[in-house]
Amino acid sequence: MWLTKERIRFFPITLFAVVMGLAGLAVAYEKAYHVLGLPHAPFLLLLGLSTLLFINNLIVYAVKFAHFPKEVQKEFFHPVRMNFFPAASIALLLLSIGYYSFLPFVAIPLWFIGAAVHLGFTLYIISYWIKNNFELTHSNPAWFIPIVGNVIVPIVGVDILGSEAMVFFLAVGLFFWLVLFTVMFYRIIFHHQLAQKFLPTLFILIAPPAVGFVAYLRITANYDLIALILLDIGLFFTLLLFFMGRSFTKLKFFISWWAFTFPLDAITIAATVAYQVTGYGFYRVTAYGLLAVTTAVIGIVAYQTFIHVQKREICIEE
Numbered sequence: 001m002w003l004t005k006e007r008i009r010f011f012p013i014t015l016f017a018v019v020m021g022l023a024g025l026a027v028a029y030e031k032a033y034h035v036l037g038l039p040h041a042p043f044l045l046l047l048g049l050s051t052l053l054f055i056n057n058l059i060v061y062a063v064k065f066a067h068f069p070k071e072v073q074k075e076f077f078h079p080v081r082m083n084f085f086p087a088a089s090i091a092l093l094l095l096s097i098g099y100y101s102f103l104p105f106v107a108i109p110l111w112f113i114g115a116a117v118h119l120g121f122t123l124y125i126i127s128y129w130i131k132n133n134f135e136l137t138h139s140n141p142a143w144f145i146p147i148v149g150n151v152i153v154p155i156v157g158v159d160i161l162g163s164e165a166m167v168f169f170l171a172v173g174l175f176f177w178l179v180l181f182t183v184m185f186y187r188i189i190f191h192h193q194l195a196q197k198f199l200p201t202l203f204i205l206i207a208p209p210a211v212g213f214v215a216y217l218r219i220t221a222n223y224d225l226i227a228l229i230l231l232d233i234g235l236f237f238t239l240l241l242f243f244m245g246r247s248f249t250k251l252k253f254f255i256s257w258w259a260f261t262f263p264l265d266a267i268t269i270a271a272t273v274a275y276q277v278t279g280y281g282f283y284r285v286t287a288y289g290l291l292a293v294t295t296a297v298i299g300i301v302a303y304q305t306f307i308h309v310q311k312r313e314i315c316i317e318e
Contacts, residue, residue, distance in 0.1 A: 024261065028269050089118035141201040
């Protein structure tokens with residue numbers, strides 16, 4: 001068994017990003033099944049795998065908390081890692097989206113837990129930012145993770161609590177996306193470059209507008225100028241990061257490679273939804289292309305993760 005007590009001690013909260021990537025891909029395949037006519041099996045397989053992985057991570061992290069509370073405390077107050085705790089609540093929200101279409105009695109409790117926990121994380125993290133001093137170099141795109149989750153909440157929540165309550169989450173998410181984007185862009189351009197292990201987190205820039213587009217459509221049911229602006233910003237960042245591809249292809253493997261995954265899931269889902277509401281052939285081609293790229297990227301990242309788990313290079317002290 002590779003998870004010895006010592007390895008549990010260093011089991012990182014960042015591994016919940018793996019669940020985000022796989023669950024997001026499951027949702028992308030579900031949307032492709034309904035809109036593009038793709039087989040249903042990949043969705044069911046990925047949803048089941050994501051569920052099992054979430055349960056595994058939750059149990060292991062609970063064991064870590066029971067035996068090594070100081071290690072959990074260290075992560076919880078770390079200026080970077082603290083932003084990955086909401087990855088667990090985001091994973092719950094993504095699983096609720098996956099189960100909503102065929103097991104709503106499972107999805108709705110998952111949504112309530114995910115939304116409540118994520119709101120708690122958002123309030124805590126933003127208050128922590130306000131009450132403590134940070135160096136500008138502490139900031140990186142992983143800070144968007146608590147914000148992105150708020151934009152995910154309305155996708156299922158609009159059917160549960162109605163549009164007015166869900167505008168709250170959308171407004172909070174979009175507002176702090178703009179605030180943090182300004183900080184991040186300033187930091188990236190005018191200060192030292194991101195460390196190599198944080199370069200994959202640049203892909204997180206895709207997620208807020210892409211998910212915001214889907215959430216906005218769910219709340220308003222209007223494909224209007226605001227929706228189009230959100231979609232196009234997401235597509236622009238996707239093009240920009242593909243254009244910068246050489247910056248990512250030679251990176252040494254870190255668990256932060258999973259930051260490639262959920263944002264690609266998000267823009268794939270957004271393109272598929274855009275085709276669903278407009279019928280434009282451009283979005284159909286884009287959705288197919290992004291789904292293929294996203295599947296390939298997640299396959300590569302998952303394979304590299306498996307290889308490095310076998311080498312015992314994950315869950316070690318940094």
